[in-house]
Amino acid sequence: MGKKRIDNPRRPVFPTPAALITCVDREGKPNIITLGEVAIVSIRPARISIGLRPVTYSNGLIKATREYVVNFPTADMVEKVDMCGTRSGRDSDKFDVTGLTPEPAIHVKPPLIEECPINLECKVLGIFSFGSHDLFIGDIVMMHVEEDILLDDKIGQVDPSKGLIFAMNAYWRFGERINTIRFTGKKGSAPPV
Numbered sequence: 607m608g609k610k611r612i613d614n615p616r617r618p619v620f621p622t623p624a625a626l627i628t629c630v631d632r633e634g635k636p637n638i639i640t641l642g643e644v645a646i647v648s649i650r651p652a653r654i655s656i657g658l659r660p661v662t663y664s665n666g667l668i669k670a671t672r673e674y675v676v677n678f679p680t681a682d683m684v685e686k687v688d689m690c691g692t693r694s695g696r697d698s699d700k701f702d703v704t705g706l707t708p709e710p711a712i713h714v715k716p717p718l719i720e721e722c723p724i725n726l727e728c729k730v731l732g733i734f735s736f737g738s739h740d741l742f743i744g745d746i747v748m749m750h751v752e753e754d755i756l757l758d759d760k761i762g763q764v765d766p767s768k769g770l771i772f773a774m775n776a777y778w779r780f781g782e783r784i785n786t787i788r789f790t791g792k793k794g795s796a797p798p799v
């Protein structure tokens with residue numbers, strides 16, 4: 607079978623995590639938005655980007671406060687993740703609707719989501735717009751991880767197997783681990799861990 611050429615692909619990079627981002631309004635009232643557009647942009651120092659369309663309520667909140675928390679849910683939280691991605695904080699309180707628990711962060715005003723085993727506190731370094739989404743680049747100022755999924759506590763490496771993945775307009779669990787990286791030891795030959 608040959609390859610088809612597609613001029614205008616919709617989501618050509620997949621899978622992505624299905625993440626819950628928390629943010630606050632000027633009075634400190636929290637909101638949650640589900641995002642697939644989440645990516646690491648620097649490992650040292652640890653920096654992460656999130657992509658939000660201007661139409662979302664959370665976009666304006668993060669522009670105003672310049673802080674957010676990236677919370678990674680477990681696969682069994684899929685219904686709550688879906689609720690946060692299909693209604694707006696403009697007209698509903700998503701902590702109320704989902705029953706999720708806000709927990710104070712250390713360095714930022716948006717709360718952590720207690721039920722999520724990983725929470726990344728972020729401060730916005732820059733905002734860029736190249737099309738449909740605004741890209742917020744965040745400095746990760748603190749990571750919180752449940753101890754039972756933590757593999758290396760110096761660098762915060764975690765077991766991803768309980769995580770939730772987003773691809774092709776659907777939610778997925780992690781599949782089989784098929785190999786590990788065979789490091790050659792040569793400079794620049796493998797991603798830093």
Ligand SMILES: Cc1cc2nc3c(=O)[nH]c(=O)nc-3n(C[C@H](O)[C@H](O)[C@H](O)COP(=O)(O)O)c2cc1C
Binds near residue numbers: 644695696
């Ligand atoms: C699995 C999933 C992934 C999503 N990814 C994004 C995304 O990356 N960027 C975005 O702007 N909206 C994304 N959305 C849609 C927002 O979550 C949705 O518009 C939400 O209702 C906005 O909430 P807010 O108005 O309270 O900010 C996604 C929704 C789902 C269900």
